[in-house]
Amino acid sequence: MNAAVNPVAPHHLPSFVTAPGGTDYLMVVAAIILIGAVLGIGLLFLRLHTLPERMAHKTHKIQFEIVAVLGLLALFTHVHAFWVAGLLLALIDLPDIPGMFGRMAGSLEKMAGIAPGRGGDAASDAETAVPGPEGNGPSADASVEEKNHA
Structure with missing residues (x-):
């Protein structure tokens, strides 16, 4: 059987339409762009997420470990208040x-x-080495209390 071209189909097909069994180059390019975009957005997210920790590390803050723990808590719990608290701690100079x-x-x-x-x-x-005022031991309070009890 010979497959005839549909009479309403154009005689010249666009380049992204592939023959049966051929490689779809448009899909390959779209897949590469999609993988690159997902990796790029993930990297951007992680860089933004570690911003407080990098700020505290760069300025040698005392509270660096606290900022790092708050960043990890924010990452694993998805509670944004931890990230905001870490950012504020990274910006504030504690004495x-x-x-x-x-x-x-x-x-x-x-x-x-x-x-x-x-x-x-x-x-x-x-x-223990210095005698008290009466020379009896470390403190005069003990000798005064002894006299009061007697």
């Missing part, structure tokens, strides 16, 4: 309170003549 107290303690140790980092140990040693 370095532990570092400030550490510097104060170091200065006080230096003024007291105690070796650096031994402030608590040296203070407890000094309490």
Whole structure:
């Protein structure tokens, strides 16, 4: 049987119409563009999603780990409030309170003549070594209480 061309069909078909059994190049190009668009939009989404973490890392913020955890929570739970909170934490400069107290303690140790980092140990040693006003032990309160009870 010979397949005859339909009389209403045009004599010249467009290039995207393929013969039966041939490769559809338009579909191949559309599939490549679709895969590229999905990967590109996914990369853009992930770059936008990690923006607070990258901002906190770049400026060496103290709260970097908190921002990173909030970013992961936002990614896995789809709760956008976590992302907004991470962004706000990445933008805000929190004071370095532990570092400030550490510097104060170091200065006080230096003024007291105690070796650096031994402030608590040296203070407890000094309490047991220094006799009280009556020479009975570490504190005068104990001897006063003994006299009051007697």
